[in-house]
Amino acid sequence: MSINPIKKVTGKAVPILGDDIDTDRIIPARYLKCVTFDGIGEFAFYDERFDANGKPTNHPMNDPKYKDASIIISGNNFGCGSSREHAPQSIKRAGFSAIIAESFAEIFYGNSTTLGLVCVTMSRSDINELAEIVKSAPETVLEIDIEAENVRLAGKNYKCEIKPSTKKALLDGEYDSLGILLKNIDKVKELEKSLKYSFV
């Protein structure tokens, strides 16, 4: 299951700032009632983007100036909360290919990696600087270089970080784990026999 390696992500960005943006905010639970992920992109950040009467709020994703953004800039502990893969799925299907944040919740980070949704971390001060640039010049194009762990925009370079195993998986195109897991299926069967417990 070798998929396309991901070496770089290029695109405009939208700042969705704040800390601890949890998965209930990214995709409200009522939109988890589905048996496929099709169409889930529409509901990304739904309750933040629309008020109780369905009227659009001033959420950055509703702002026409960020219309074609494909990179999210956010704060600390992004994606905390539930293990729902619906969260990264909805972000990806809403047209995003990367998230730059100060830190990520672990399950969200893993779920995103499997989908090839690139998550990189950066210092708070650099994130604020990036967000300021993007706010005043939303047409600015960012380039995330995964190999170099670097974000380039407006002629400047910013250091970003990515977990070594994730970096390798993205660069090798093996971020969807199932392919590599299946290769070891004989070893899996052997290990199963060595376990002390079963439920039959």
Add this chain to the structure above:
Amino acid sequence: MGKNLFQKVWDLHKVADLPGGRVQLFIGLHLIHEVTSPQAFAMIKEMGLKVAFPDRTFATCDHIIPTDDTKRPFQDPLAEEMMQALEKNTKEHGITFFGPESGYQGVVHIVGPELGLTQPGITVACGDSHTATHGAFGAIAFGIGTSQVRDVLATQTMALNTFKVRRVEVNGNLRPGVYAKDVILYLIRKLGVNGGIGYAYEFAGSTIEGLSMEGRMTICNMAIEGGARVGYINPDEKTYEYLKGKKYAPKSDRWDEMVAYWESIKSDKDAEYDDVVVFNAEDIEPMVTWGINPEQAIGISEKLPENNNPSFQEAYEYMKFTPGTSIKGTKIDVAFIGSCTNGRIEDLREAAKYLEGKKVAKHVKALAVPGSATVKAKAEAEGLDKIFIEAGFEWRNPGCSMCLAMNPDKLIGDQICASTSNRNFKGRQGSSSGRTILMSPAMVAAAAVTGEISDLREVFDIK
């Protein structure tokens, strides 16, 4: 230097090192439910794969199931569709499904332990972030996303980065009116909602050892709210006593052999940890959350914190509370006792003990939702249902209910709910302006009776 339980169990389940430093880990027990599994089944079907070890996979339904009218088809067609998908997928792949007719249905993290599926020294995965609950038995349990559910269905393994292990020790006697729920809210407040990222938490110390299995499950359940994907407690006699005679627990002919195994995976006395933190049980008082994440919690007698940091401001704006004031006396609209954190028999007993002979305040809607059919039957055999109903609670059927908004139980507008669940995120209980205040079941009982956030020690005269 010795090894801790996490390292021992990890090593026993490690299939291979993967490129880039990840590890392929065998998952001994896979629990599935209706919300995160249908897409995973669709993915393996598309690839022409089968479930690798159907005997190691068990299913139940909890998130979407209504707790009042459970007649099929469900009134919500989307809920019905998800239920049917689970019925079909489990049948097609030969997976045991504990549906409502089985008599064992309930919240997945309550069902696993009470069937004896959850055992020491095993690895568990489930497409739900509160899977760490199973760690209360000395299992290593991971909450996973749908692609990983797919991986576990197809290979019974998943790719994981290694974890660091932090020993979180709590020592001493709990003060009267203080419960496991207060301990974990206290720990999250101290260690932060993201303090556990990259860590497995080993909960230890005399306070933790002194807790019942139910209390231990409450602690491990909320490890993820502190950022730790894995939380566990070393098994002991209490663990073995709980397991004895359970449906899937080892039978007498294998019992001694399994106890020997369970003893062997316990953390060594001289085990190494990446970090150790120590707390004192006597510093903990009944806790309540006041904000929009579980770290934003205070002892009931404290004032709401004054702090200019933006996340506090955001929380105050959402909760409509004023810094520097007391949270005691805040009027509530709804009282909810249930969920995988506090929907077990002991939780119901404790709340019922205080509710007996009392009445829920007139303006409060109160729900008691047993975590599973087994809990419900036990509670009814003990007459707890009558106590709840006489006090003015609605007595419901098992499910996740008002823990999250995927079934008909929801808050309306900016209602305030005193809740025994685990998340006070914005909108968590089904209204995008609904407000959740987390606390122990006995504290919810106190709030229900007075109609406002109260100190149970004053309400029920606990000294």
